[in-house]
Amino acid sequence: QQQVKQSPQSLIVQKGGISIINCAYENTAFDYFPWYQQFPGKGPALLIAIRPDVSEKKEGRFTISFNKSAKQFSLHIMDSQPGDSATYFCAASSEGGKLIFGQGTELSVKP
């Protein structure tokens, strides 16, 4: 119940395309869903986050779509660029701030 399942494990997208990464969860007590971007040898960087009272949140080229009834959420990266090539992690948290992370998606954007 504490798991967050992320897919796909890896993703190759052409420059200018849309990258889509999906996550699913079981624990209905989760109330905060962030996405992190991690480059090799670096710590994860907070990209964007959403709470279950909204269905979509957009910040620049990054959009989170949230489906509470399906217990799923996804990250969309519009106009993907080679500089977006990194590993992306979804996460979920309930009261207290303990983050449960997905397994990660390695994104490669080809020029």
Add this chain to the structure above:
Amino acid sequence: DAGVTQSPTHLIKTRGQQVTLRCSPKSGHDTVSWYQQALGQGPQFIFQYYEEEERQRGNFPDRFSGHQFPNYSSELNVNALLLGDSALYLCASSPLGAKETQYFGPGTRLLVL
């Protein structure tokens, strides 16, 4: 405004030894969480400190312990190191009113031989 800082950046130890990792939170943050990230995996929650006390703990043995100082900085101690403790250790800080909004440091890469 400095972000989360961690020291050292890299560390090599042998089995059975003890290690101490250090973390300074972002300015204005008073909550520190520690995570272990094995190669190719997502970070795993170890524990969280605020008001100088451990508030939450993940599924890690007692060999993992921590401390938070009055200036909100924190230490992670691991005793009796095992080969499986080799990982990237990440510290994240957050404001007390938003403990889930966590900003990570660059991590300490620990190799146990």
